[in-house]
Amino acid sequence: MIASTIQLLLLALCAGFARAVPTIEIKGSDFINSATGDRFQLLGVAYQPGGSSGFDPASGLDPLSDGDVCLRDAALMQRLGVNAIRVYNLDPDLNHDMCASIFNAVGIYMLIDVNSPLVGQSIDRGAPWTTYDSSYLNRTFAVVEAFKNYPNTLLFFAGNEVINDDPSGKIVPPYMRAVTRDLKNYIKNHATRTIPVGYSAADVRDILLDTWNYLQCTTTGDDSDMSRVDLFALNSYSWCGDSSFTTSGYDKLVANFSSTSVPVFFSEYGCNVPAPRVFTEVPVLYGPQMTPVLSGGMVYEYSEEASDYGLVNLNSNGSAQCLPDYDTLQKQFASLNVTALQGLPAQNTSIKPPTCSESIITGSSFNSNFTIPDVPPGAQALIDKGISPAPVGKLVSVTNTKVTQVVQASNGQVIHGLSITPLANDESNTPRPQSLVSSSSSSSSPTSTTSSATAAATTNSKKSAAAGVQRNWGSLAIAGIAAVSWFSLV
Template sequence: MGFSALLLLCLVALAIHAVAALPTIQAKGSKLFTSDGSQFYIKGVAYQLTNDDPLAQGNQCQLDAALMKTLGANSIRVYHVDPTANHDACMSAFSDAGIYAWIDVDTFSTYILAENPEWNETMYNAYASVIDAFHNYDNVAGFYVGNEVLTTGASSIAAPYVKAAARDMKAYRNSKGYRTIPIGYSAADIADLRPNLQNYLACGSNSSEAVDFYALNAYEWCGQSTFDTSGYQFLQQNASDYNIPIYFSETGCQTPKPRTFDDQAAILGPDMDDTWSGAIIYEWIEETNDYGLISYGPTAAPTATGNGVVAGYTRTGTPTPISPDFDNLSNHWATLTPTGISMSAYSPSASAPSCPAFTSGLWEVSGDVPLPTVGGAYHSVAATSSATTTAVSAAPQSSHAAVSTSSGTSSATTSGDAAAATASSSGGGRAYNQWMALGGGVGGLLGLLLALGIMGGAVWW
């Protein structure tokens, strides 16, 4: 085959890849948009099969992506990934199904601790490595720098560290010339922190120090509830003038059964769709916490091993919908198709909120204090006293509970776990005890060129 034929083949492959690629996601003002100019609303599911990286299991991703497409999902959330793994097959499978990935960048040993917060070089490098591994995938929608780090008013001392992590990862993304993948935070729905944390992460005159989006893990709508009685009306009030995108990064109360997912009609309907950008349902796989939308097979003894069984649940194979929950969600999503506004017609008008003032026991950060640097601490000066938080010299020792021990209850806590949540006064909240996996890749053109053996010469494209 001559060089001209090889060149033509490569150009054809590039064209096919370009056609197949999903439009990328970006934030503008308080909304999410695709790169073709359409407003984007999240219909997602939390996806973590085991403690291992689920985005490094290509065959399993193909099976799951196909059923998620049937469900009507356009997003997944992955809690823990291995940046050294190959994620091409999984990210391609989800892309082909029209599904984006929202990825947590911290790990079992690098998440920010609420009581002894720290932002150090080890954490910085770990977070950056995940961004490095995934930035090339068009269907990466966003990164989280933390999940439920703050769970009480007193733990608000950790908020500047969360904000510093977002600031530095945004700066890292920009310095590497990566596309502007949104970087944000996933918060526990804690009454004592509303709306201080939400406002703090977006406040200030320097947008480079604010998160690109704010996400909430909320379990307030349970059973036969309504927009007014569930507490959602207050979430909406708190977000009505918010200047960055906000959405539910976990939702889907499972008591009482069956799960009806009626809150989706509020989130993706006229009550909230002008303010909120959708929701991610917790969770894909059935396990001990009883939140699953699908199962991979019958349960086994808690101590059983082999054949993909962990903690009594099979975690590989053909996914089977759990009835009626799967259909209930699918039926809602099929009828909820908000179009929003086009990016070209949208002119953001909301300004950044004011930084919350120090309130002892509820919000222990005074306004727009200087954020800590890598390896440093911040100084919070209260109205009547001064307090200094000091950096911890060693990396965090505690780790999030593994997938096999996640409880999915509204009041359970895990010692030393930044994801331990307290039930909110409005009936929501949940102790989230899980941190899991993720993936990325460059695409078929590079593989084609390698296969044709023409990568040894000069780079010509």
């Protein structure tokens, strides 16, 4: 009788776990946790194993198509403390359900680029009019279809560094607004929730602010203009070594973006010269000098590639080894008062966008014409009726939580018992406090930020996180979009 009663209670508990992450909304220049109403800060990493050159649809694989690989990497990311990944190149025709479900289970959001380096799958910055057509848009809409149903899909990037010099600044901006318009209209017509669309910019100071102003301004007098971005991000590598707020130029970025009407964050950061990296920008990026304006950032990058920015070395046999930069970044993340950081009340929710006009553009060679291209022939039907066939993504059961591949710490010792710890309803991943960072040869359960925790007092966050570590959820399974905690019954 007692066992039956407990089972019924557990079944009732299952119904309450709708998802592991609350959806993130945008109000003014803030990301908002929909469960708490508080600001949300991105603590993320770029995730593109193999780099752009490794993207090959003919292989039948992309970064989010192999569940075993994603389980391994999600376990390491959960220990690291990240709450988001940025994925650049994806094949919308592949099945991403298991990987998306794994990252959802551990409270990690996905920032998805809709373009790829393949011909016809991105805007040509030298001649954008030659690539902006219905075939290109069909492909970007397919990415939306593939990822729109995952609750941890946080946003889509319409472009990445397409505007990167004076010549591209002269001709590309109207096309980026056009692509943004088309993506937002497609999402409006075919998704069950609003998913933001933004742009990832090159940190080229001569054109950066003009790019931001051109893309965030409105032609309608308010934020109803579907061609304006919902967010603006930049790939910034100005903090190198043990720098400072002023030496790095972060102070100028904060001053320049202080009036932003959309969220601004680093879509890439983490200069790797000199090496090894010390990541002393982390406490500044998430400190009082920057959080009033910026919404966090994404460290470049998770996997070690030819450019030597990696945190983890991935081997062809499936094994992996953490690199020293992983340990350093983990310690920097763990030093943050994340409970306080994610519990800040929203404060920039009513900032109005600037009106599109020549006066907001300062560069003589930057485009100041806000008449954007019409929807290409044949593309309006796609926007109205949807693409066909359309890929369909959905969360699935994550019953396996244990990593099977050999994973080593940076000192070469095997990390035994590495696994993911699925989180309960409305939780996102968060770093552990410094005192609880595990040694390199062991693996501890990560903590999580709950809706109640983020609403708590902003002090004593280490004590709250320690309590989270001590929770034993037992062996967890996720059915559909429910995260269930099963305890052994005697």
